[in-house]
Amino acid sequence: MQLTPHFALAEFTRSAKAAQLRLDNTPTGKALENLKRTAEILERVRAHLGVPIIITSGYRGPVLNKAVGGATSSDHLQGLAADVIAPKYGTPYEVAKALAPHIDALGIGQVIYEVSGRSRWVHLSARVPEKTVNRVITIAVGQGTMLGIQRV
Known part of the structure; x- marks a missing residue:
C-alpha cells in the first residue's frame, strides 16, 4: 500500500527483529491513519533535502517495540514517528542540523538526533512534545539528552 508518492506502508513496517521473531507488525486503525500523516511529513522532508530518505525504523507494534527495547511511550507505537537517514544528503547529524530550523514549515513535531555506539539516525515525530524545549534534541x-542538535 502506497501512503504517499515516495513512501509505502512496507517501509514503515519492515523490521529485521520482527522477521527474526516472526512477529506481525501490521498497523490498524488509528496507527495506519497516523502513518499517512507521518509519511506526508517525510515527503516534505525529502523535498526540503532534495534527496531520498530511508526509513530505518517506523511503526512498531507493542510486542516488537518491547523486543527492540523501545520506550513504552514511543511515538513509533502510534505510527507517529520514523527514524531516518539520508546518505545522499550527508550524515544523520547534518540531516538533523538541516531540518531543525525548519520544523514548523515542514510540519515536524520533533527532531531528535540519536546516537547509540556507532549507530546514528534522525528521529522525526509528527507529535509535538508537551515541553517546547524538547522539540529539537540530541540523545x-x-x-543523556541534550538541547538542540549536538555533535557527539
Whole structure:
C-alpha cells in the first residue's frame, strides 16, 4: 500500500527483529491513519533535502517495540514517528542540523538526533512534545539528552 508518492506502508513496517521473531507488525486503525500523516511529513522532508530518505525504523507494534527495547511511550507505537537517514544528503547529524530550523514549515513535531555506539539516525515525530524545549534534541546513549542538535 502506497501512503504517499515516495513512501509505502512496507517501509514503515519492515523490521529485521520482527522477521527474526516472526512477529506481525501490521498497523490498524488509528496507527495506519497516523502513518499517512507521518509519511506526508517525510515527503516534505525529502523535498526540503532534495534527496531520498530511508526509513530505518517506523511503526512498531507493542510486542516488537518491547523486543527492540523501545520506550513504552514511543511515538513509533502510534505510527507517529520514523527514524531516518539520508546518505545522499550527508550524515544523520547534518540531516538533523538541516531540518531543525525548519520544523514548523515542514510540519515536524520533533527532531531528535540519536546516537547509540556507532549507530546514528534522525528521529522525526509528527507529535509535538508537551515541553517546547524538547522539540529539537540530541540523545546519546551514555551521555543523556541534550538541547538542540549536538555533535557527539
